[in-house]
Amino acid sequence: MDLVAGIDIGGTQTKIGLVDKKGVCHEKLFFRTQEFENFDDFLDRIVGGIYELKAKIKSPVNLIGCGIGAPNASSRNGTIENAANLKWKGSVPLLEKLKQRIDLPMRIMNDASAAALGEMLFGNAKGMNDFIVITLGTGLGAGIVANGKLIEGYDGFAGELGHVDMTLGDGRLTGLNVKGGLEAYVSATGLKRTILYMLCKYMDDSRFRDIAYNDLHGEDITKAAEEGDPIALKAFDYTAKTMALALANFTAFTQPEAFFIMGGLVNSGKLIFDPLQTYFEEDLLEVYKGKVKILTSGMEGKTAAICGAAALIWEGWR
Amino acid sequence: MDLVAGIDIGGTQTKIGLVDKKGVCHEKLFFRTQEFENFDDFLDRIVGGIYELKAKIKSPVNLIGCGIGAPNASSRNGTIENAANLKWKGSVPLLEKLKQRIDLPMRIMNDASAAALGEMLFGNAKGMNDFIVITLGTGLGAGIVANGKLIEGYDGFAGELGHVDMTLGDGRLTGLNVKGGLEAYVSATGLKRTILYMLCKYMDDSRFRDIAYNDLHGEDITKAAEEGDPIALKAFDYTAKTMALALANFTAFTQPEAFFIMGGLVNSGKLIFDPLQTYFEEDLLEVYKGKVKILTSGMEGKTAAICGAAALIWEGWR
Structure with a gap:
């Protein structure tokens, strides 16, 4: 075989x-x-x-x-x-x-x-010429396809959308010192940082007042939100809102037919996707409204990234 | 002929x-x-x-x-x-x-x-596979080429970069009601709006304290800056700074070899380009530094847009 x-x-x-x-x-x-x-x-x-x-x-x-x-x-x-x-x-x-x-x-x-x-090659983008994959892990990554081809850029470094500034240079620092960079808001790490922001901004009771930053885990935030923790709910809403703005921006760039969202945060399911969908349609320019889909991967969750890596080789064999 | x-x-x-x-x-x-x-x-x-x-x-x-x-x-x-x-x-x-x-x-x-x-076809991008044209007129437009092909998007509306939000949804409104949209800052209109912002923010004397918004013209702002008007100088610096952030963001998207800046604001010459170049290099991610050129059109100023439009037909004849 x-x-x-x-x-x-x-x-x-x-x-x-x-x-x-x-x-x-x-x-x-x-x-x-x-x-x-x-x-x-x-x-x-x-x-x-x-x-x-x-x-x-x-x-x-x-x-x-x-x-x-x-x-x-x-x-x-x-x-x-x-x-x-x-x-x-x-x-x-x-x-x-x-x-x-x-x-x-x-x-x-x-x-x-x-x-x-x-x-x-293997998933839900078969037959699409214009789409963008967003991976939400420790950081945020992007794979951009336009005119049926992956955009690699002049030097092979296209798609670093985690480091796009969203705040006129006046926001959270990313690991690469970009002020207001997207992944400082939208990623597993971004969600944890937003918990701190909400704890600071609001006075609501929350289980997270007893947990240090380094002990925060994405799954616990999801669980807390599902159980109605107000800080966790606010954090998810803010994450979805910021992500919607970013996806609306990206739409104005290459006008993709669809975004595919992958990575750990996808497991938070409707906590992210429901508000994301609503904010996204609000944020889109009139000419884009109703035309851009937000989808999840067509590949099995745990193996999507592995199959993607394997596609680099299989692509040449077809 | x-x-x-x-x-x-x-x-x-x-x-x-x-x-x-x-x-x-x-x-x-x-x-x-x-x-x-x-x-x-x-x-x-x-x-x-x-x-x-x-x-x-x-x-x-x-x-x-x-x-x-x-x-x-x-x-x-x-x-x-x-x-x-x-x-x-x-x-x-x-x-x-x-x-x-x-x-x-x-x-x-x-x-x-x-x-x-x-x-x-006719200008300075001959032989380039990855570049972005930014037009600075009443608004801000963009033409994006990646892998040697113009990106039109799923529905023909790619490149609406004037309406990319730069402010987490909390800034100036564009003509299409996008909060924080780029062209509300970087365009002939954006420059005029920035004059108001600077008049509001600072107490400097300026000829613009005697001129109403509707009587403001780009050429007058250029002239005032050349003559040392502090508000005009601050407005140009802010415009260049905001534009640099935007171009650094766009670089993270398709990693172009060059940006070509066109349109009326180009006539402001080094008032824009000198600070733009400096801020841009500062804002770029490490992997991009020193690799992305900011250029003007290779076509004669007054006719560049005309020749661009004509290229739509000539492209098919080659």
Whole structure:
């Protein structure tokens, strides 16, 4: 069986899976990215993981390549550069070092762009020429397709929409020191920061008055909102409102047919999507109203990012 | 001689010219758009203008088509829709009505997208695959090229960057009621509004304390700044600063190789460009620094928009 190793490197988790040409992920494993201070140890863990998964599959496996999605990846240079949400700073020669460990055709791309390719090949964007994938994880990433092609930009760094300023240069700092950058508001981290903002702004009782920032977790905020915690509810509303403004802005850029929202925050379901949909339609220019869909991935949640990474290789085989 | 009628419909002026396949504009005329309450009268003036120009050329002229750049134009429908800076509201069937008056191959597009095509065919963007044209007139328009192709969007309305919110939904209103929309800050109108903001914010003496808003003109603000008027200087600095933030945001979207700035505000020269360049480099993410050029059009100022409109037809002939 021909399989591609799809690797998604996230700020929190790294996911590895073996994916066939239909986008089915046969085996997968996850581990915490932040466990590895040393980049070489991290790569050893990845290669170990690939062999581990291969051994689990009963039938003979033919590994035809390795696709990698990572934040701030340069498809041109095969590097990760100045990633806001990873420990390894500067320019990290991922492709070169990985090739020394396992000799396969390899391709690396910004994780959200990989997700966009995956959505086009395997998911709900089949047949669409203009769409945008937004990944909401530790940060916010974007993969932009226009005229049926992924936009990579002059130098391979297009789609860094987490660092778009929303506040005339006068708002929260992102990990890359962008004042008012979107991911400081809209992301798992952004949601946690908004909890603090709401605790500061309002006097409502809330379970979060007893929890320190470093002990805040997205799932707990979702649970609290579902149970009616007023601060959590306000935080979700603010997140949805800010995200709606951003998506309306992005619509004015490439006028996509649809946005696909992926990543951890999607698990908050209607806490995000219901107000997002309402605010978004309000914020859209007249000419766009009713024309732009907000969708979730057509790929299975836990493996969407893996399949996206694998799509980098499978794309060339079709 | 084969010529194309290039028509640029702006919020203030309409420009018509006859353009050859090398992008040379042989004859041109301008008139005030706002003179015409009635859209049919406006179209009659355009058609009259085309014949007027044709008659001026000594050698025999073969008109091979008519390209039109207009704000909020839909290339798909041949209409102008809900234009913020034109008198005719709703959906205006420009192409259909113009064809009734003069039977030529016609194509209409958002004025800034037309300018982008012109820059690619005749100007300084020859050979570039990723660039963005920003037109600064009564409003702000954008023409975006990625992967060597103009981005039109799902429905022909991409590039409405004048209506991108910069303020978390809490700033100046644009003509389309977008709170914090970019063109409320960065455009000829935005500059005038910023004069009011600075008169309100600071106590400096200024000639503008004796001039009403409706009597303010861009050229006078430029002249005042050149003569050291503190309010005019502050207004230019603020305009450049806001524009820099916007261009840094746009860079994170498609990572263009260059921005081309066109339109009336370009005549303010270094009052805009010097601070713009400085702020822009400061605002760019690390991965983009030093890689993105800010340029002016390679086409002659007065005729750039005309040649852009003509490029809509000439593009098909190459």
